Amino acid sequence: xxxxxxxxxxxxxxxxxxxxxxxxxxxxxxxxxxxxxxxxxxxxxxxxxxxxxxxxxxxxxxxxxxxxxxxxxxxxxxxxxxxxxxxxxxxxxxxxxxxxxxxxxxxxxxxxxxxxxxxxxxxxxxxxxxxxxxxxxxxx
Numbered sequence: 001x002x003x004x005x006x007x008x009x010x011x012x013x014x015x016x017x018x019x020x021x022x023x024x025x026x027x028x029x030x031x032x033x034x035x036x037x038x039x040x041x042x043x044x045x046x047x048x049x050x051x052x053x054x055x056x057x058x059x060x061x062x063x064x065x066x067x068x069x070x071x072x073x074x075x076x077x078x079x080x081x082x083x084x085x086x087x088x089x090x091x092x093x094x095x096x097x098x099x100x101x102x103x104x105x106x107x108x109x110x111x112x113x114x115x116x117x118x119x120x121x122x123x124x125x126x127x128x129x130x131x132x133x134x135x136x137x138x139x140x
Contacts (some may be wrong), residue, residue: 026091028052039096046108049097053116056090057123063087068132076140083133090123 027043029052031073061087072078101109127133 020109026052028089028096029055030045032092039099041096041100044096044100046106046112049093049100049109049112050116052089052093053097055121056087057119060087060090062124063122064127064130064133066137068130070136079133079136079140083137087089094120097124 026048027040028048032038032040051126055083063082065081067082067086097109097112
């Protein structure tokens, strides 16, 4: 039993290390240092897209939840501007991905698009059909 626990802990630790390394190697999880802040296309690999999209949707969902959970009365700043500024990572990865998909597509990119399209549609629907968010926007 003790040996099994040790193996399990080691496996979890290695998974965490691999995940941390994947994040540190993914250019979407860093501030761009390119001229004019354009995506660093030479550093982006196909395997960088999916984790960045997933994290971007997760971050934006949290940002939307923060907007709708506010106790303060809706204002332009705390509702409209906050909504407009939400989803920075998702915008950055989407811009790069859809440029790749339109200008330099391949089977891998097309498979990512096919996998992520329903998730992105659901994510957008969850925002656009959010009753609490709509109520705040309508008040403003």
